[in-house]
Amino acid sequence: MTPQRLEPMPGDWQRALAVVAHPDDLEYGAAAAVAEWTDGGREVVYLLASRGEAGIDTLPPEECAPVREREQRASAAVVGVRTVEFLDHRDGVIEYGTGLRRDIAAAIRRHRPELVVTLNHRDTWGGVAWNTPDHRAVGRATLDAVADAGNRWIFPELGEQGLQPWDGVRWTAVAGSDRPTHAVDATAGLERSVRSLLEHRTYIEALTQEDPERYCRTFLTGMVEAAAEQFGGRPAVTFEVFAH
Numbered sequence: 001m002t003p004q005r006l007e008p009m010p011g012d013w014q015r016a017l018a019v020v021a022h023p024d025d026l027e028y029g030a031a032a033a034v035a036e037w038t039d040g041g042r043e044v045v046y047l048l049a050s051r052g053e054a055g056i057d058t059l060p061p062e063e064c065a066p067v068r069e070r071e072q073r074a075s076a077a078v079v080g081v082r083t084v085e086f087l088d089h090r091d092g093v094i095e096y097g098t099g100l101r102r103d104i105a106a107a108i109r110r111h112r113p114e115l116v117v118t119l120n121h122r123d124t125w126g127g128v129a130w131n132t133p134d135h136r137a138v139g140r141a142t143l144d145a146v147a148d149a150g151n152r153w154i155f156p157e158l159g160e161q162g163l164q165p166w167d168g169v170r171w172t173a174v175a176g177s178d179r180p181t182h183a184v185d186a187t188a189g190l191e192r193s194v195r196s197l198l199e200h201r202t203y204i205e206a207l208t209q210e211d212p213e214r215y216c217r218t219f220l221t222g223m224v225e226a227a228a229e230q231f232g233g234r235p236a237v238t239f240e241v242f243a244h
């Protein structure tokens with residue numbers, strides 16, 4: 001079977017907003033693309049629905065949250081992202097609903113991105129592993145919030161807070177999708193994506209006995225190399241892109 005050929009990601013944009021559930025969600029792949037984008041002078045902002053405070057078994061949430069927030073900010077800085085915001089939904093029990101959509105729509109209105117990035121919103125990872133409820137909720141709410149951000153009547157309270165509608169989002173790109181349509185060459189960004197994931201050191205050391213750097217490198221290299229056969233042999237980060 002000839003693999004489906006992925007298109008290069010659109011490049012004619014200046015601002016992106018990446019919205020995910022947890023610290024580390026963007027570092028398991030998308031960060032190599034983020035590095036490529038910021039190298040090109042584009043601005044990328046991260047919005048995290050939670051602080052990932054339920055992510056480490058040995059650390060109670062109140063101790064875990066500041067550690068993971070710090071690691072996320074360091075990890076974003078490695079790929080040229082200076083603005084990292086947290087919505088403070090509760091890790092593990094993030095609910096899809098109008099509250100989450102409104103929070104994300106508010107961020108879209110504040111930052112006025114042309115590209116929105118999120119993580120796999122579907123039930124499974126490629127039909128193999130079950131996805132988490134937080135990823136499903138945040139991914140779906142992000143895809144929905146793009147339209148909410150542009151409609152002044154859906155959340156009129158945002159307008160009253162001075163957040164004017166923004167209908168300038170042209171694409172939403174879903175990382176980790178099993179139905180990718182586009183890709184970003186990861187050659188330039190791969191090494192920084194490894195260091196970016198490595199910044200989540202507390203999380204990774206609790207997750208695996210493997211040497212953290214080797215763990216990060218093996219995972220990310222394997223991922224971008226697996227995508228190469230659909231992208232002219234070049235290592236790549238893949239996205240499912242929805243145009244708006």
Ligand SMILES: [Zn+2]
Nearest residue numbers: 021022025135
């Ligand atoms: Zn996650």
